[in-house]
Amino acid sequence: MSGAPGPLVQVRGLTLCAGTRVLQRALSFDIHPAEVLVIMGGSGCGKSTLLRHLVGLQVPAAGRICHRGVDLHRASADALVQLRRGFGVMFQAGALWSSMTVGENVMLPMEMFTSMSPRQRAERAQSHLADVGLADAFELDPAALSGGMRKRAAIARALALDPPLLFLDEPSAGLDPPTSAQLDALLLSLRERQGTSIVLVTHELDSIFAVADRALFLDSQTRTMLPPDAPQALRDHGPAVVRDFLRGRVGARPSPAPAAPDAARGAAP
Ligand SMILES: Nc1ncnc2c1ncn2[C@@H]1O[C@H](COP(=O)(O)OP(=O)(O)OP(=O)(O)O)[C@@H](O)[C@H]1O
Ligand SMILES: [Mg+2]
Numbered sequence: 001m002s003g004a005p006g007p008l009v010q011v012r013g014l015t016l017c018a019g020t021r022v023l024q025r026a027l028s029f030d031i032h033p034a035e036v037l038v039i040m041g042g043s044g045c046g047k048s049t050l051l052r053h054l055v056g057l058q059v060p061a062a063g064r065i066c067h068r069g070v071d072l073h074r075a076s077a078d079a080l081v082q083l084r085r086g087f088g089v090m091f092q093a094g095a096l097w098s099s100m101t102v103g104e105n106v107m108l109p110m111e112m113f114t115s116m117s118p119r120q121r122a123e124r125a126q127s128h129l130a131d132v133g134l135a136d137a138f139e140l141d142p143a144a145l146s147g148g149m150r151k152r153a154a155i156a157r158a159l160a161l162d163p164p165l166l167f168l169d170e171p172s173a174g175l176d177p178p179t180s181a182q183l184d185a186l187l188l189s190l191r192e193r194q195g196t197s198i199v200l201v202t203h204e205l206d207s208i209f210a211v212a213d214r215a216l217f218l219d220s221q222t223r224t225m226l227p228p229d230a231p232q233a234l235r236d237h238g239p240a241v242v243r244d245f246l247r248g249r250v251g252a253r254p255s256p257a258p259a260a261p262d263a264a265r266g267a268a269p
Contacts, residue, residue, distance in 0.1 A: 005032075005033045006069075007030035007031060007032050007033075008030075008031050008032065008033055008067065008068060008164070008165055008197050009030065009031035009054065009065065009066065009067050009068075009165070010030050010065070010066045011027055011028055011029050011030070011031075011054070011063070011064075011065050012028050012063055012064055012065075012066075013026060013027075013028055013062060013063035013064070014026075014027040014028070014050075014053065014060050014062070014063035014064070014065065015027075015060060015061040015062040015063055016046045016049050016050060016053060016060070016061070017061040018046075018049060022061070022223060023045065023046035023049055023223065024045070024046045024049075024050070024218055024223050024224060024225065025062075025223060025224055026224050026225075027050070027063070027218075027224065027225050028063075029216055029225070029227075029228055031165070031197055031199060032197065033164075033195060033197055034191055034195040034196065034197060035191075035197055035198075035213045035214065036187065036188075036191060036197075036198045036200060036211045036212050036213050036214075037197075037198070037199050037200070037212070037213065037214050037215070037216060037228065038200050038201075038202060038207075038208050038211070038212040038214070038215040038216065038231070039051070039199065039200070039201045039202075039215075039216050039218065040201075040202065040203065040208060040215055040216070040217055040218070040245065041217055041218035041219065041220060041245075042220050042245075043203075044220065045218040045219070045220035046218055046220075047169070047201045047218060048091070048092050048169050048201065050201075050218070051089075051091075051167055051169050051199070051201055053065060054167060054199065055084075055087055055089050055167055056072045056073065056080065056083070056084070059073055060073065067083050067086075067165075068083075070083060085113050085161065085163075086163055086164050086165055087163055087165050087166070087167060088109075088157075088158035088159055088160070088161065088163035088165070088166045088167070089158055089166075089167045089168075090151075090154045090155050090157070090158040090167070090168045090169060090171055091154075091169050092169040092170050092173075092201075094150055094151045094153075094154035094155075095154070096142040096150060096153055096154060096157070097142070098141070098142050098143060100142075101138065101139055101140060101141060101142075102129065102134065102137045102138060102139075102140050102141075102142060102145065102153045103122065103125050103126070103129070103137075103138035103139060105142065105153060105154075105157050106125035106128055106129060106153065106156045106157045106160055107121040107122065107124075107125045107160070108157065108160070109157065109160040109161050110124060110125070110160055110161065113161060114161065122138075124160070125138065125156070125160065126138055128156040128157075128159045128160060129153070129156045131156065131159065131186055132152040132153070132155050132156045132159075132183070132186065133152060133179065133182060134149060134152055134153055134156065137149065137153060147174050148174045148175045148176070148179060151171060151173070151174060151175065152175075152179075152183070155168065155171055155183070159190075162194060162196075163196070164194075164195070164196060164197060165196070165197045165198075165199070166187075166190070166196055166197070166198045166199070167198075167199045168187075168198065168199070168200050168201065169201045170201055170202060170203070171183060171200070171202070172184075172202060172204050172207055173202075173203070173204075177206075180204065180206070180207065181206070181210070183207075184206075184207050184210045184211050187200070187211050188210075188211055198211075200212070205246065205248055208231050208246070209231050209232070212230070212231050213230065214228040214229055214230060214231075215228060215229070215230070215231045215234060215246075216228040217234070217238075217241070217242045217245065219241055219242075221241070226238065226239060226241075226242055231246060234246055235247060
């Protein structure tokens with residue numbers, strides 16, 4: 001068959017470590033164009049660590065991650081810059097630069113990566129802030145925002161360049177239910193309007209069912225993933241551990257017992 005777009009990202013045989021401890025191994029999956037892929041699992045199973053690997057901030061202990069066929073950890077510096085231009089990332093801490101206003105934070109990627117004029121940057125930033133419900137925050141210092149507002153400003157910054165691929169780590173944690181639902185709607189509209197692929201780490205069951213095309217469960221007991229599938233299918237027909245998770249029977253919080261300190265035995269070097 002010709003014409004079908006291939007995966008944006010291919011992950012093959014990935015091992016995630018924290019220090020010498022293996023968190024997850026044998027992770028293999030694709031991220032497709034215009035899909036919302038949720039990464040889920042109990043606290044401490046390695047979701048944020050996986051995200052850091054997917055954006056190239058951590059080097060895999062084993063395995064590889066290819067973006068549009070380019071191996072992220074073997075790419076030239078120039079190729080990496082090109083690849084990174086195509087990502088928007090919001091980390092779990094959602095840190096903003098405290099020395100800049102909210103608007104300046106959102107404009108920063110445009111300054112770094114585009115030749116847009118100051119006026120164009122300001123207009124684009126204002127529009128992204130409005131999208132996340134922060135139309136009036138442009139001139140504010142980050143310190144003047146609530147935790148949930150800071151998070152939304154960090155999402156606006158991740159959207160700054162209208163990236164084809166967006167990575168969001170717990171974007172709705174700390175948001176009230178209506179704001180969280182608004183964020184879900186924004187993500188779906190990005191996917192519809194711009195064909196954005198979104199990798200979303202979340203514990204929120206409502207969000208998972210509202211936005212995920214597929215969900216990937218990282219099992220902290222077996223230390224590997226379950227094959228991604230539609231959340232409804234996993235809830236109704238998946239293995240017990242993910243059925244329970246998606247039915248809210250197993251708390252995503254508090255965390256399951258951490259892996260034993262000797263878990264790294266047999267780990268990749
Ligand atoms: N830089 C590091 N050095 C040592 N251990 C780390 C490091 N980063 C993460 N870890 C450990 O790796 C494990 C997984 O962390 P990670 O943040 O990926 O989990 P998570 O699934 O995102 O959890 P949560 O749902 O609480 O955000 C945790 O036990 C954590 O303490
Ligand atoms: Mg995390």
